[in-house]
Amino acid sequence: MKHLFIVFKLSLMVLFLGACTEQKPSTGLYMLLDTSGTYTKELKKAQQIIHYYLGTLGPGDSFAVARIDSGSFSEKDIVAKVTFDHRPSRANEQKRQFANTISQFIDSAKSSAYTDINGGLLLASEYLNETQANKKVIMVFSDMQEELPKGYKRDFSLNLTNYEVIALNVTKLRSDNKDPKMYMQRMNKWQQRVEQSGGRWRMVNDLEREGSLSL
């Protein structure tokens, strides 16, 4: 009887521990790479940033890289996506494969005629929702100048609650140089769009500044 009681207590303890087990807070990172026009030349910088995050993200985190082209709301635009395995050795292998895929993409990337940022953002939010990550970050490596092909509509509302949208390496266009107000208006428009969708907006242009890329 006494032994039975001990076994019962141990089982309860195991059950209690099992019930207490929770998932470690994970991070979901989705990176959009602008491949329009001359911005393709900036993709080498993007590769370095991707490598940086590959080194930073750990088991259980999700990472995806997609390109922004004429119509970005398509799974075909996802270059690579991965949820790192809980075993560090397997996760390292996944990182190598991911880096190779990105390298191949950057070597063979072609310029697109248009830039569909909103489509990319929608795809990113869908992907990150599926990962159920605790921290969701969308990075847009672009000049943030949206140009849509004829017939494409992007006036939908986004749901970016608990998302952080970071605009990276926002280069100034020739027209911005002529009239900086256009650049400022463009940035304000994106900030409002993100914040009205419930997300947080951040812009990082100095990529070498310490802590600027921290999640």
Next chain:
Amino acid sequence: MNITNFIPGQPILSWILALISGMLVLYFIRPSAHQLLDNLTTLIIQNLRLLSRSLSLSAKRMSERNKEVLLEHGKQQAERELERQFIRLGKLVEKDLSHYPTVQRNIEHNISAMEEKLTQTSVVPAPLPEWTEAVESITKLKDSTKNDAVVGKLLQAIYEAFHTQQKEVMSTYKKDISQRHNLLKSAMQHWRHLLDKLSNVESHWQHLNDQAKKIDLQIERFDNMIKGTDKAERLLKSSNSTQFFISLVVMAIAGFGAFVNYNLIALPMSELMPATSQVAGYNVADIGAAVIIMLELTVGLFFMEAIGITRLFPVIHFMEDKKRMIWACVCMIFLLALCFVEAGLAYMREAMVADKALLTSFLVAGNESAQAAPAETSNIPMIGQMTLGFVLPLILMFVAIPFESFIHTGRHALGSLVIQLFVLSSTLLRSASLFLKQFTASLKNIYDIFCFAPLWLEHLVDHRPASSNASLKITANDQSERIAAPTIKIAKDDSNGTQHKNKEA
């Protein structure tokens, strides 16, 4: 309502009126206010004193209990020491007594050998030849000229024969003496042997005697502990404190060892357990590493218990010797298995670190750089880590000894600390009650200052010359009341005290 408007247009008079009214109010409610203060103070003071007494009694009881615990622990220690001494003595006696038949045989052999030698030396030399009697009869012959020549020749022949015989006898005698000397010389080694054996026996007895003296001392100490003498308590206290601090230091060192061990296996544990799961904010892998170390400590503790070094678990301690040894073997097997697991984890850790470094170099400088990474790396860190992983659990096993000491002595140390805290709290509460008593008296005095004018007038009225006898009578009556009714002492005292103060003023 503003005070200055009591008498419209007369602010000063209004103030004076307010002050006088206030004073009068204070004067009339003075006995009640004093009574209230006294009651409150008494209530608080009594509670404080009660608490203080209770703490003091608790400290006393704990002190007695602590003494009992200390003496009990001391008795256990003394029992163990006595047991050890008896075991030592038993082994010594067993060892010596087992040799005694041999020693005895040896001594008897030596003695018989010496006796034989002595017997051999005591052999009587051969008697002189019988012709000596003939010589004797010749010497008795009468001296005559007839016989001179014959006798002379005879004597000459005898003389020569005698000399020859003497020489022979002398040489035989010398030979015998020499043989006896040789025999005695050979007996000397038996003597030495005998002396050596006896010296050994003497030293053994001396050793036994020393052990017996030690046991006597232990018995004396044990006796003192049973009697619970102050000397025994003092000795135990000092010994206990020393042991407590030593065990604390050793356990702290062991704690650092466990920390090193933890860091050695925490990283590779993430390969075995899900690195993405957490319990109470801690990674399951980290908890797993900590559990492995705790298991090692537990198994080490059981092993030390099984081989009789510690006595923390009576169930193990009172097992049959055979079962206990089986238990010890099982514990050692488990411990070794854990050692091998740790060594494996240490190896895995090194592999993981290398892989991580390779990945970093790949991410920083590309595929070519990763391939061009130095292929020749030293195996020393890996071997060092594996050795540490194997040895640390075995070293941590010995923490059972200071742990036992810590448990036994910590009880007394903790008890002493609690007693000191109780005594300190009791003293503080008593001081607080004293302070409160004085503070209440001061408050009453301050209260009297606010209604000094009516009190002064009362004093003047009381001390009118015509009514001095009457007032004295009243005071005497008060005194008699105070003696007769001590229960209302505070109130009476206060009124008398106030009157007295007023008189002094």
